[in-house]
Amino acid sequence: MTAPPLVAENIHLAFGGLKVLDGASFSVRPGLVTGLIGPNGAGKTTMFNVLSGLIRPRSGGVTFLGRRIERERPHQIARRGLIRSFQIARGFPHLTVFEHLMVYGTRQPGERLGAAILNTVAARRREAELAERALAVAARLRLFQVIDNRVTALSGGQKKLLEIGRALMADPRMILFDEPAAGVNPTLAEEIGDQLLSLAREGLTILIVEHDMALIERICQRVVVMAQGRTLTEGSFDEVRANPEVQDAYLGGRR
Numbered sequence: 570m571t572a573p574p575l576v577a578e579n580i581h582l583a584f585g586g587l588k589v590l591d592g593a594s595f596s597v598r599p600g601l602v603t604g605l606i607g608p609n610g611a612g613k614t615t616m617f618n619v620l621s622g623l624i625r626p627r628s629g630g631v632t633f634l635g636r637r638i639e640r641e642r643p644h645q646i647a648r649r650g651l652i653r654s655f656q657i658a659r660g661f662p663h664l665t666v667f668e669h670l671m672v673y674g675t676r677q678p679g680e681r682l683g684a685a686i687l688n689t690v691a692a693r694r695r696e697a698e699l700a701e702r703a704l705a706v707a708a709r710l711r712l713f714q715v716i717d718n719r720v721t722a723l724s725g726g727q728k729k730l731l732e733i734g735r736a737l738m739a740d741p742r743m744i745l746f747d748e749p750a751a752g753v754n755p756t757l758a759e760e761i762g763d764q765l766l767s768l769a770r771e772g773l774t775i776l777i778v779e780h781d782m783a784l785i786e787r788i789c790q791r792v793v794v795m796a797q798g799r800t801l802t803e804g805s806f807d808e809v810r811a812n813p814e815v816q817d818a819y820l821g822g823r824r
Contacts, residue, residue: 571599572635574743574774575651580619580629582798589615590626591798597743602765602775604789604806606782608818611795613778614656617745620776621653622646634742648675650742654735656751658728660720666731667703667716673738674699699738706734710764726757733764743774750781762788794818 573596582590590612597603605613618624620631622643631639633651641649660669674695707713710730715723723731729749736744746765750758758781766788769775779785785792786806793803796818802809809815 573597574599574634575620575776576630576632577616577620578630578632580616580631581627582615582619582624583627589798590619590629592629593795593798593800594629595793595800595803597774597776598791599774600769600772601790602769602777602788604785604792605776605778605795606780606785606792606809607795607801610797611818612798613795614747616795617653617747617778620646620745621651647739650740651745652736652739652741652743653745654732654747654749656748658725658732660723660728660731662721663719665717665719666707666712666723666734667700669720669731670703670706670734670738671696671699673735674702675738675740703734703738706737710734711760726753729753729757729761730764733761737768741773743776744768746775746777746779748779749777750779750784758784 575597577596578594580590580593593612593616605616607613615624619626619639622638622641622645626639629639630637633646633649636649638646638649638651661672664672704713704716707716710733712727712730712734715727720728720731732749749765750761753761762784765775765777777789789806791803792806792809794801794809794812794815801814801818802812
């Protein structure tokens with residue numbers, strides 16, 4: 570079997586005397602949409618912060634594509650291809666959708682002072698490549714009609730789609746999506762789910778935190794359940810739903 574691209578092993582983290590992650594461990598299989606679920610306070614977003622380098626764990630390890638990354642900074646992890654979204658999609662208020670996508674394009678020689686002043690051939694070529702890609706990403710996510718609008722003019726759902734576009738512009742090997750359908754209408758939530766399924770079919774590995782269990786059931790081939798900073802179980806949606814520990818911790822009592 571292909572090795573899991575992401576492994577979190579025995580992660581511990583405390584804020585003061587409060588244990589937030591208490592030995593959580595799980596792995597993510599390649600090319601699938603995996604759901605990370607659990608009740609409020611289970612440690613899901615904190616785990617995302619550890620995986621993406623925003624917080625260093627007290628102990629434990631995170632391995633991405635065969636390399637330990639738990640002590641690396643967020644930009645180093647992102648360069649390795651592990652990209653994340655955030656639950657609240659804000660964006661840069663004075664940039665358009667197109668400019669926002671361009672910012673997240675990788676390997677831009679024009680960002681160096683000398684290349685920017687001289688407007689080198691390499692900088693112009695790469696900018697043209699990224700512009701073509703940004704247009705394609707906007708079309709894919711049905712944002713083309715608002716591509717010249719500022720991010721502040723977008724609806725909440727369009728901002729969520731733009732978060733997906735931002736991640737795609739960053740040359741991801743794997744994406745962590747933090748509640749990509751939170752606060753959007755059911756039609757758009759279904760469209761977001763379809764986009765994530767499409768990306769997985771193209772070979773991208775996805776880990777998603779989401780409270781919409783209908784969405785988790787529809788798009789996730791595997792589900793990891795956390796509670797009180799620990800991993801309770803993992804398996805298919807039907808398997809974890811039938812687990813008595815999950816029913817106690819997540820669904821509010823056995824059924």
